[in-house]
């Protein structure tokens with residue numbers, strides 16, 4: 001490779017270039033989404049830099065406060081939450097935010113909501129004549145996010161990440177919880193940023209999934225994983241087996257099939273990091289399943305619908321995989337509270353089909 005020439009490359013596909021290219025396909029687009037995403041990217045870079053120097057800066061450790069999930073908060077969780085709230089509010093494109101770390105939704109104050117207009121054009125038939133109308137619709141965004149997921153892994157240097165999902169509000173009403181208590185299929189974009197051996201941002205705006213790696217020397221996310229497609233069937237399953245004694249029948253049967261396949265195929269490998277972003281990232285790239293099922297102790301599972309289950313399910317489906325709750329397609333769920341939880345099985349298309357079949361068979365027995 002010619003490193004001298006490489007050092008002067010300015011034609012790299014940065015995330016901003018990529019999103020601008022995508023948005024330019026919509027003539028009515030005014031750049032609001034690009035601005036919002038740039039602020040999310042800024043938050044990711046900030047958190048990445050804090051995670052990298054956490055040990056040095058003595059950020060590792062507990063603040064001593066208990067968060068709304070009843071867990072002790074770590075300093076980095078608190079910092080990341082502040083970073084993303086500030087970044088999102090200052091984008092001037094948001095109206096309501098939901099963070100894992102805050103009990104209540106954050107309604108952005110009117111002066112910071114900004115006003116993003118959306119041009120529309122319509123051709124309609126009236127009195128046997130065609131009419132053309134050009135107008136302006138306001139649109140603003142709701143962002144749901146987990147600022148630093150996998151916090152139990154912070155102190156030992158295992159990959160952790162930020163997860164986000166974005167809804168669009170098309171009119172000028174006062175923001176309410178109803179704007180975010182929407183099924184995941186209504187999201188316009190979702191993604192995660194993984195702070196690991198490299199910093200990787202994976203994004204979908206509803207048409208495929210793309211991965212960008214932070215080049216620390218440029219401070220830019222560069223497209224490194226274009227059009228990620230999850231393998232149709234995988235060789236890995238990922239679950240916290242320590243909960244096995246409390247699993248339901250279909251989960252236990254699926255894991256049994258992974259270890260002792262009856263069709264002569266090789267046993268699957270178990271990989272479980274305990275950090276959703278890292279486990280889902282591996283599942284997207286290598287295929288297989290990631291599960292956080294219901295169990296007798298936690299009938300709704302552990303993971304939160306709005307900012308964990310939905311964004312990851314959105315990415316999985318856009319990469320050609322599936323996401324299932326044990327009862328239904330995950331993206332069809334309608335949350336009733338902002339911190340609702342749901343069981344989740346996501347991954348390769350064929351593997352999730354197998355899990356769906358086990359639940360369907362269980363349903364027939366009942």
Ligand code: AHM
Nearest residue numbers: 148149150151152240274275276277
């Ligand atoms: P957190 O939001 O408190 O960090 O919890 C979510 C994490 C996920 O990253 C991971 O998939 C899961 O909890 C692991 O849970 P467990 O330790 O029960 O296996």
Ligand code: MG
Nearest residue numbers: 100146149150
């Ligand atoms: Mg979390």
